[in-house]
Amino acid sequence: MSSGSPFYPVPGVTPDALSPRKEICNYFSAYPIYSLAWSRREDRNSMFRMALSSFLEEPTNKVQIVQLSPHHDPSHTPERPDFGVVGEVNVDYPLTKLLWHPATGGYAQPDLLAGTGDSLRLWECEQTGEPAEMGLHKTNMRLRAKMTTRADYSEPITSFDWNQVDPRLIITSSIDTTCTVWDIETQQAKTQLIAHDREVFDVSFVAGSQDVFASAGADGSIRMFDLRSLEHSTILYEAPAAVAPSSSDPNLGDAAYYPGNGGILSTRLSSLVPPLLRLSCNALDPNYIATFALDSHIVSVIDVRNPGTAVVQLVGHQAPIHAILWSPTSPSQLCSAGADSRVLVWDIQQALTTRQHQQRQALAAAAQAKQLSKLTAANKSDYGDGRQSPRSPVSASGAQTSNAIQAVAQAAAAQALTQQPTNVAPSLTYAARLPVNSLAWHQNSPEWISIGFGNTIQTLRL
Numbered sequence: 001m002s003s004g005s006p007f008y009p010v011p012g013v014t015p016d017a018l019s020p021r022k023e024i025c026n027y028f029s030a031y032p033i034y035s036l037a038w039s040r041r042e043d044r045n046s047m048f049r050m051a052l053s054s055f056l057e058e059p060t061n062k063v064q065i066v067q068l069s070p071h072h073d074p075s076h077t078p079e080r081p082d083f084g085v086v087g088e089v090n091v092d093y094p095l096t097k098l099l100w101h102p103a104t105g106g107y108a109q110p111d112l113l114a115g116t117g118d119s120l121r122l123w124e125c126e127q128t129g130e131p132a133e134m135g136l137h138k139t140n141m142r143l144r145a146k147m148t149t150r151a152d153y154s155e156p157i158t159s160f161d162w163n164q165v166d167p168r169l170i171i172t173s174s175i176d177t178t179c180t181v182w183d184i185e186t187q188q189a190k191t192q193l194i195a196h197d198r199e200v201f202d203v204s205f206v207a208g209s210q211d212v213f214a215s216a217g218a219d220g221s222i223r224m225f226d227l228r229s230l231e232h233s234t235i236l237y238e239a240p241a242a243v244a245p246s247s248s249d250p251n252l253g254d255a256a257y258y259p260g261n262g263g264i265l266s267t268r269l270s271s272l273v274p275p276l277l278r279l280s281c282n283a284l285d286p287n288y289i290a291t292f293a294l295d296s297h298i299v300s301v302i303d304v305r306n307p308g309t310a311v312v313q314l315v316g317h318q319a320p321i322h323a324i325l326w327s328p329t330s331p332s333q334l335c336s337a338g339a340d341s342r343v344l345v346w347d348i349q350q351a352l353t354t355r356q357h358q359q360r361q362a363l364a365a366a367a368q369a370k371q372l373s374k375l376t377a378a379n380k381s382d383y384g385d386g387r388q389s390p391r392s393p394v395s396a397s398g399a400q401t402s403n404a405i406q407a408v409a410q411a412a413a414a415q416a417l418t419q420q421p422t423n424v425a426p427s428l429t430y431a432a433r434l435p436v437n438s439l440a441w442h443q444n445s446p447e448w449i450s451i452g453f454g455n456t457i458q459t460l461r462l
Contacts, residue, residue: 006460007345007428023461027066027083031056033452037098038442041111045127047444050083051113052457053095063095063115064088065125065141066457069134083457084134087125087141093117096157102164112144112184116157120147120172122184145187149180159202159278165210173200179215181227193230195223204281204289214281216291220273222302236307237300239293242272280324284331290314292321292336299324299336300421301348310421312351316344316429323439329446337436343451344426345462351422430460 006024031054039049048068054061065087072082094117101112110126122145130138148154155176163169169190170182179195182188195203196217206212211227220239226232274293282288289302297317300310319340327333332349430451438452450459 005428005462007343007430007462009428024078025068025072025082025459026078026080027052027457027459028081029054029064029455029457031062032455033457034437035095035098035115036438036440036450036452036457037100037113038440038448038450039111040100040103040443042103042444046111049086050440050450050457051098051100051115052452053091053098053115055094059092061091061094062088063091063098063113063123063141065113065139067136067139068459069136071135081134082459084132084136086127086132086136087139089123089141089143091115091117091121093156097159099160099162102162102167113141114160114162114170114184116160116172118148118156119154120157120160120170120182121145122147145184147182147187147189149178149189149192158200161204161213163205163210165205165208169210171203171205171213173203173215173217175199177217179203179213179225191227191230193225195225195233196221199275201275202278204279206281207283207286209286212286214279214289216276216279218275220276220293222276222279222289222291224304234304234307236289236304237291237302237310238308239274239276242274278324280326280334282331283326283328288326288331290324290326290334292324295320297321297338299334299346301334311355312348313421313423314344314346314348314426315423316346316426317342319435322435322437325439325441327446328441328443335439335441335449337432337439337451339435341432341435341453343430343432343436343439343449343460345428345449346424347427348424351424355422428462432458 029052033052034055036050036052039046041047050066051063052066053063064085066083067086068082069084073080095115096117098113098115110124113123113125115121121143124142124144126140128138128140132138155174157172157174160170160172168183168185170184172180172182174180177194177196177198177200178192179200180189181191183190195215196219198218200215200217203213203215206214212224214222214224214236216222221235222237224234224236274296276291276293279289279291287304289304290299291302292299297320299314299321301312301314303311314334314336317336317338317340319338321336321338324334324336332347332352334346335343336346337343432451432453434453436451436453440450442448447462448459449462450457
């Protein structure tokens, strides 16, 4: 955390009006902002460039490219914008997500920007010499492709991810329960599969893989797939169900008890499992995935090597969470934002170390219990009538049995401890003016995090 960071350590909470603010850069849009993404290029003319999209309940929405002005105010005047618009196109519906080309193995020429909503769109973004506002130069945005699974109509796309290993591949998730893998060179779908029982809300490739991906959906589960073997999938995690209503619950209504209408009752009960809205795969360690449920204040971190339960829970938000993101350079650092207008930064390294120690203790306790059980069994009577074996006095046998029982209990307790998630508090926090809808962590300058709320983008230095 730099000396001018707008974040402050949680234990000594600093009032927002007093926290240092010189390391904040602003952009003010004329529209409500929903999705944003940092450019992944390292060249000077592109690295401090973002794409963002509007959220309007009208058939004309905007996709804009904004760039940090060379004349931005380093002292940070809150009312003055630091980013200027260099490119803009219209789309019919709000975009659910934006991503720039991963830029692995060389840059695409021109740069590519992808976005999802009613379809998967690709724009070629090429800088021109034409002057734009705030001392910048315009970027020409040309639609390269618009991809849908059907020519007449396509179900809305909820999210997507761009493969880091093979940038030709993009995977999308949809409300029609499917995930689709696209080849952007041929502009065709390579594979489409039914991923969940209900809507799929998010999807992401696992770090370092061009075949393995995870998805989260309205059925409350995270599932992992391998494109090389789509006959099988693994349910990594299922959100804990809410408390089932009693038979006197007026919300169920009389129809719920009508004979033969099991479908209605089943539908009501299945809705008690909260949908998982977003997931984020660790950018460096393929073993960890973060997720949160609808209206949840808690982020759950899952270890794919131990499916079924969360290993860490991030507890600190006071209202539903809207976005989560792993650090591009630290395998233990995350950022989250939510309806409480708070942006929280977490470091789970200590929690993971503690959990690994607990797992080692559980294994050692289980091994000890197994060994004592064997010794106890060996000292039991060799006779079938229950008489004591001559080689084992009663007192010694009783002591060993007691030790074995105690060791088994200790092993069970140690194992139970590893099944409980470790709660972690945030290490840094920032208070925005409004509920925060979106996050973007700069890949090449990881000390910068951008947040979107209302019609404002703020870029914060950690």
